[in-house]
Amino acid sequence: MGKVPVRLKEVAYTISPYHQHVMTGLWKDIPYKLSKKFHENWVSAFTLVVPIVGTYMYAENYRENEKLHHRY
Amino acid sequence: MARRLSILKQPIFSTFNNHLIDYPTPSNISYWWSFGSLAGLCLFIQIITGVFLAMHYTPHVDLAFLSVEHIMRDVKGGWLLRYMHANGASMFFIVVYLHIFRGLYYGSYSSPRELVWCLGVVILLLMIITAFIGYVLPWGQMSFWGATVITSLASAIPVVGDTIVTWLWGGFSVDNATLNRFFSLHYLLPFIISAAVIIHLAALHQYGSNNPLGINSSVDKIAFYPYMYVKDLVCWVAFAIFFSIFIFYAPNVLGHPDNYIPANPMSTPAHIVPEWYFLPVYAILRSIPNKLGGVAAIGLVFVSLFALPFINTSYVRSSSFRPIHQKLFWLLLADCLLLGWIGCQPVEAPYVTIGQIASVGFFFYFAITPILGELEARLIQNSNVCEDLSPRKLSHIFKNSIYVVK
Numbered sequence: 001m002g003k004v005p006v007r008l009k010e011v012a013y014t015i016s017p018y019h020q021h022v023m024t025g026l027w028k029d030i031p032y033k034l035s036k037k038f039h040e041n042w043v044s045a046f047t048l049v050v051p052i053v054g055t056y057m058y059a060e061n062y063r064e065n066e067k068l069h070h071r072y
Numbered sequence: 073m074a075r076r077l078s079i080l081k082q083p084i085f086s087t088f089n090n091h092l093i094d095y096p097t098p099s100n101i102s103y104w105w106s107f108g109s110l111a112g113l114c115l116f117i118q119i120i121t122g123v124f125l126a127m128h129y130t131p132h133v134d135l136a137f138l139s140v141e142h143i144m145r146d147v148k149g150g151w152l153l154r155y156m157h158a159n160g161a162s163m164f165f166i167v168v169y170l171h172i173f174r175g176l177y178y179g180s181y182s183s184p185r186e187l188v189w190c191l192g193v194v195i196l197l198l199m200i201i202t203a204f205i206g207y208v209l210p211w212g213q214m215s216f217w218g219a220t221v222i223t224s225l226a227s228a229i230p231v232v233g234d235t236i237v238t239w240l241w242g243g244f245s246v247d248n249a250t251l252n253r254f255f256s257l258h259y260l261l262p263f264i265i266s267a268a269v270i271i272h273l274a275a276l277h278q279y280g281s282n283n284p285l286g287i288n289s290s291v292d293k294i295a296f297y298p299y300m301y302v303k304d305l306v307c308w309v310a311f312a313i314f315f316s317i318f319i320f321y322a323p324n325v326l327g328h329p330d331n332y333i334p335a336n337p338m339s340t341p342a343h344i345v346p347e348w349y350f351l352p353v354y355a356i357l358r359s360i361p362n363k364l365g366g367v368a369a370i371g372l373v374f375v376s377l378f379a380l381p382f383i384n385t386s387y388v389r390s391s392s393f394r395p396i397h398q399k400l401f402w403l404l405l406a407d408c409l410l411l412g413w414i415g416c417q418p419v420e421a422p423y424v425t426i427g428q429i430a431s432v433g434f435f436f437y438f439a440i441t442p443i444l445g446e447l448e449a450r451l452i453q454n455s456n457v458c459e460d461l462s463p464r465k466l467s468h469i470f471k472n473s474i475y476v477v478k
Contacts (some may be wrong), residue, residue: 047406
């Protein structure tokens with residue numbers, strides 16, 4: 001086992017799942033949650049998507065121009 | 073759990089208990105931590121389906137292709153075994169790539185888990201070799217010509233290159249000798265991978281799992297069973313659904329149709345393309361006009377992965393608290409996806425130039441890693457919060473804080 005002995009916590013459930021309202025909690029404040037996700041991650045999403053889309057569009061444009069260049 | 077079942081304190085069972093039941097796990101690990109066990113499931117599926125396929129497969133150049141068709145058409149459930157094995161390989165690589173990228177994002181490779189990371193890279197290398205060898209076995213056009221192209225790369229080695237290639241082939245071209253030894257190795261290597269996985273887990277269990285915050289989680293651990301067992305089970309079910317979509321609705325979408333043509337040494341396919349999981353490395357190989365240079369570049373990919381824990385200078389693990397590294401991570405992911413796309417394109421403009429730039433971009437991530445940690449530390453030091461702190465004091469705080477690597 002690990003080199004450092006650790007005390008394990010035991011999680012005790014005292015509320016029945018039928019009273020926890022897990023699924024309704026998922027949909028609660030959905031617009032706020034979506035907005036927060038967007039504001040926190042839009043830069044990362046752009047950093048991922050823009051190079052891929054931009055490069056693909058560049059390649060397609062290049063091929064199209066080459067076809068036009070070879071057309072009589 | 074051991075308190076309720078005293079048998080778990082007995083020898084053998086106690087090992088099982090310490091590593092799988094009462095094993096301390098950080099309470100805050102997300103679903104990104106489920107890909108490890110999922111990879112183990114994929115390995116298990118590949119071994120079981122592979123063993124049953126091997127009962128009906130014939131490793132001879134005149135019979136291999138036909139034996140695979142025999143499995144598909146005549147063997148009861150053979151179509152399922154074949155599709156599970158072929159698509160299982162793709163699933164295995166999807167899961168492992170996600171597992172690797174999770175490690176990159178959350179700094180799971182950094183101290184004290186360097187050995188875990190290095191063993192993981194060894195497993196990746198073994199998986200790549202196993203998958204490449206396995207793809208040769210159906211003896212289709214892509215099997216034969218892919219094997220010819222990749223094994224020929226060894227001839228780039230100065231002085232002994234040609235001798236090595238002849239030794240690998242067992243002759244003067246990819247032929248029956250090659251197929252037989254590839255079948256033998258493809259049966260052996262998964263068990264070597266299994267051994268590597270056990271050592272990988274042993275190394276992991278030395279210090280325990282990382283977590284999304286990248287901090288020392290000794291203060292808040294919960295037992296693996298039932299919490300992480302149930303979490304992993306949810307992932308396994310989701311994976312089974314995803315896997316089933318490919319097996320039952322699109323079993324050939326990840327493959328190449330040319331591999332349904334029996335191998336013909338007299339007819340070279342127009343575009344020799346490996347399976348999708350090799351495309352990024354294939355793109356890097358093709359980016360360099362020189363054969364030895366291309367082989368060296370592939371070697372450099374794995375050397376960079378091995379070296380990552382040792383060239384990392386950041387005191388902070390998780391990219392959640394490293395804004396510059398976070399952006400670089402997403403750029404690396406975009407770069408790898410672009411390399412994958414370039415790998416299946418023909419070698420002509422503009423794909424050649426894009427591939428070369430993307431290859432440089434891939435290595436740039438590793439080249440900048442040693443500088444990045446220092447740069448981020450200096451940015452923190454130069455910020456208003458840390459104006460009064462000297463670099464020595466800052467370093468002392470980092471080293472003793474729960475947010476840091478050591």
